[in-house]
Amino acid sequence: MTTSQPSTAVKPWDTPDAVPFMQIKNVTKKFGSVVAVENVSLDVYKGEIFCLLGGSGCGKSTLLRMLSGFEVPTSGQIIIDGEDQAGVAPYDRQTNMMFQSYALFPHMTVEKNIAYGLKRDGLPRKEIATRVSDMLSLVQMDGFANRKPHQLSGGQRQRVALARSLVKKPKLLMLDEPLGALDKKLREETQFELIKIQESLGVTFVVVTHDQEEAMTLSSRIGVMNKGEIVQVGTPHEIYEFPRNRFVADFIGSVNLFEGRIKEDGKNHVVIASPEAGTDIYVPYAISGVEGQQIAIAVRPEKMEISKADLGDMRNRTSGTVDEIAYMGNVSVYHVLLDSGKRVRISQSNRSRFNDDAPTYGDRVNLGWAGRAGVVVTA
Amino acid sequence: MSQRETLNGKLPGGAFLGRALHRIGLRGRGLVIAIPVLWLFLFFLLPFLVVAKISLSEAAIARPPYLPLWNWDDGYLNITLNFGNYLFLFDDPLYLSAYIESVKIAAVSTVITLLVGYPMAYLIARSAPDTRNILLMLVILPFWTSFLLRVYAWIGFLKGNGIINNILMKIGLINEPLVMLQTDFAVYIGIVYTYLPFMILPLFANLVKLDQSYLEASADLGARPVTTFFTVTLPLSASGIIAGCMLVFIPAVGEFVIPALLGGPDTLMIGRVLWNEFFSNRDWPIASAVAIVMLVVLVIPIMLLRRAQAAEAEVQ
Numbered sequence: 001m002t003t004s005q006p007s008t009a010v011k012p013w014d015t016p017d018a019v020p021f022m023q024i025k026n027v028t029k030k031f032g033s034v035v036a037v038e039n040v041s042l043d044v045y046k047g048e049i050f051c052l053l054g055g056s057g058c059g060k061s062t063l064l065r066m067l068s069g070f071e072v073p074t075s076g077q078i079i080i081d082g083e084d085q086a087g088v089a090p091y092d093r094q095t096n097m098m099f100q101s102y103a104l105f106p107h108m109t110v111e112k113n114i115a116y117g118l119k120r121d122g123l124p125r126k127e128i129a130t131r132v133s134d135m136l137s138l139v140q141m142d143g144f145a146n147r148k149p150h151q152l153s154g155g156q157r158q159r160v161a162l163a164r165s166l167v168k169k170p171k172l173l174m175l176d177e178p179l180g181a182l183d184k185k186l187r188e189e190t191q192f193e194l195i196k197i198q199e200s201l202g203v204t205f206v207v208v209t210h211d212q213e214e215a216m217t218l219s220s221r222i223g224v225m226n227k228g229e230i231v232q233v234g235t236p237h238e239i240y241e242f243p244r245n246r247f248v249a250d251f252i253g254s255v256n257l258f259e260g261r262i263k264e265d266g267k268n269h270v271v272i273a274s275p276e277a278g279t280d281i282y283v284p285y286a287i288s289g290v291e292g293q294q295i296a297i298a299v300r301p302e303k304m305e306i307s308k309a310d311l312g313d314m315r316n317r318t319s320g321t322v323d324e325i326a327y328m329g330n331v332s333v334y335h336v337l338l339d340s341g342k343r344v345r346i347s348q349s350n351r352s353r354f355n356d357d358a359p360t361y362g363d364r365v366n367l368g369w370a371g372r373a374g375v376v377v378t379a
Numbered sequence: 380m381s382q383r384e385t386l387n388g389k390l391p392g393g394a395f396l397g398r399a400l401h402r403i404g405l406r407g408r409g410l411v412i413a414i415p416v417l418w419l420f421l422f423f424l425l426p427f428l429v430v431a432k433i434s435l436s437e438a439a440i441a442r443p444p445y446l447p448l449w450n451w452d453d454g455y456l457n458i459t460l461n462f463g464n465y466l467f468l469f470d471d472p473l474y475l476s477a478y479i480e481s482v483k484i485a486a487v488s489t490v491i492t493l494l495v496g497y498p499m500a501y502l503i504a505r506s507a508p509d510t511r512n513i514l515l516m517l518v519i520l521p522f523w524t525s526f527l528l529r530v531y532a533w534i535g536f537l538k539g540n541g542i543i544n545n546i547l548m549k550i551g552l553i554n555e556p557l558v559m560l561q562t563d564f565a566v567y568i569g570i571v572y573t574y575l576p577f578m579i580l581p582l583f584a585n586l587v588k589l590d591q592s593y594l595e596a597s598a599d600l601g602a603r604p605v606t607t608f609f610t611v612t613l614p615l616s617a618s619g620i621i622a623g624c625m626l627v628f629i630p631a632v633g634e635f636v637i638p639a640l641l642g643g644p645d646t647l648m649i650g651r652v653l654w655n656e657f658f659s660n661r662d663w664p665i666a667s668a669v670a671i672v673m674l675v676v677l678v679i680p681i682m683l684l685r686r687a688q689a690a691e692a693e694v695q
Contacts, residue, residue, distance in 0.1 A: 070595055090598040103596035107614045116610075117600030168600065 011235075012045035013221065021046040021204055022067075022172055027076030029062055036062040038228040039076075044172075049198055049205040051215040054225035055251070060208045063225075064174050067206065068097045081171050091120075096170035100177045102161035104149040110136070110160050111145040117168045135163040138197060155186050162194070166201065175207045179214055191217045212252050216240070224248050240300075245379035249298040256304070256344045257377075258297045265291050270376070272297060276342045278318040284371040289378065296377050301345040303373040306334055306365050308357065314368025320344065322363045332358070336365060427674075434667035437461045444661050464668035474652065474669065478676070481649040484563065484638075485631035488570040492627050493620065495571060496578035500619075501612075503579070504586035515583070518576050530569055530640050537565050537641070561643035569637035570627075577626040585619025586612075621688055625681060632677055649673055 012018035020043035029037040037059040044050045052060040065071040067078060069090035078085040080095065096117070104113050114135055118128045136142050139159040149157055158181065165173055178194065179187045195218060198205050209215050215222050216236045223233045224247075232244045243249035246257060258281060260274030265287075272281045272295065281297050289295060311317055323343070324335040327350075334346045344367065348358075359365045436445040437459070449458045468474045503514045521529060536542050537559040544556040559565055589612065597607040635650030642648070649669065656666035 091601050091603050097599045099592050099596055101592050103592035120601035
């Protein structure tokens, strides 16, 4: 996965004395008896692209609306750049938001839309004009200044919305599903452009999205949300390779979860008896658990091998029958039915254009994965 | 086409009617439009043409009280068009001042109605859906009582020993009753009161559709609520404002009952002039000319404006 982080970049979240730019402290939001956001604490550092990732109704948008001041937390504290945001109205906050619907004013031209925020600050006309035209060229929309929003395509509107939310140089820019309304191809292009713009301006971004691929590509760190709580915070790599619990493992990418019990709790390894997998699973590192404890092993589809031949060199092996094959061009995804009745997904990249040895429907196949390929999830 | 044939095959009578309508160029869509067109022709255009005809004839002591426009005399068709009625309207300053006064009263009332109605419509549109229905019901509720009755009720409020004067004198704010009835003030009150729902309803329909995210975007960009109102809400509700103002202004110009009951003898509105010409003077041609001029001078420009607005809205 690509991240915006250059390889030499410092990771402020790993630096103990780094001061977070934005702090959310024990924030809870209730609508009547419904708890939308429950006891969320989060630190975001300057210059980050932080993604709040979760399904619909997980509270990510509510959290974003509390950051911009449209909702008031029931309890807890939000601090941006050292200032407590309690009681600060949306129009007094030095944050801006890019709305999911873009919310471009339909009765104003592109130019007036972008200038709107600057005019409210009472800046001199000349400065407004230069800043608007700078912004227009940053988002590659010069020449569209006098169009009305309804005369623009979806992608162009997205750029104008971005320009309008960035022109005031906010301390924090919130983006609510910024690429949600674009088609796949445009979305992929725009992702990288968004990163470039963010790096050139140095504004801290908080992005809300339900699209894990978007979160992976854009963000320096991801906060995965479920039922109003943040379940894991980490870099895209950490979230993908070291999911903390079943929800994260399952939500990000696809995963095979083998339920089992700890059979052998060694000093530098564990063996998990998993009738579901049809084998004892070996994990070459110690975990904090007791024998007999119910846990699960998460193995990503691309980290498994599938073959009609013997996979003798693999640490963990089982077998099953090919039930379905999805050919996707770059990869093929196999659905293999294990003897336990468990379905397993395995993806193999199609390196060769011709592969006569590839397993096909109904074939008896061997599956295997290395000891380090699986992650133990306890929660 | 095949559908029509099978349908026609089942219903022989329908088939005949269908074919007949088809022959005169009426089918499906045309038929649907034909009904309102026919309605407008019968109840708007035809009466209008009758009035136009009368306005060009000469008054007479007869039944009906005007001379026919044409007669057949010894093989000659004589058509007499009398434009004197129209010329007379411009001769007598009474008519011109009545027109101006009507427009003035209607315009002022429309502005007041807008100022009163907008906050109400805004409040209704912003309230919770349950409350909203109750409030809308309250706006429409007066229509359940006769309009005349409601105007008479205002007489009871405004007259010398009416409710308002009694209350003001009781609390010692005034020593002798204020003259309110039979003044322009009473006419304004009557018009604003009567036409308020016609202002509120189109404004409400417009404001309730207003996307909240525009208001949030405005606040997010640093606009205080008042600024947001004037830069976003108000311009975006322009079509509702225009619709409401039209619905109030047009009937208010020709209003007769309210100035007759609440206004004084010097409240000169064109509706009253018309009534006087028609019933007191029995001068149907002059009355018709007054009506036609009102339509041409006032209503047609308004219609054109409205059309331009609609075309603009289409673009948006």
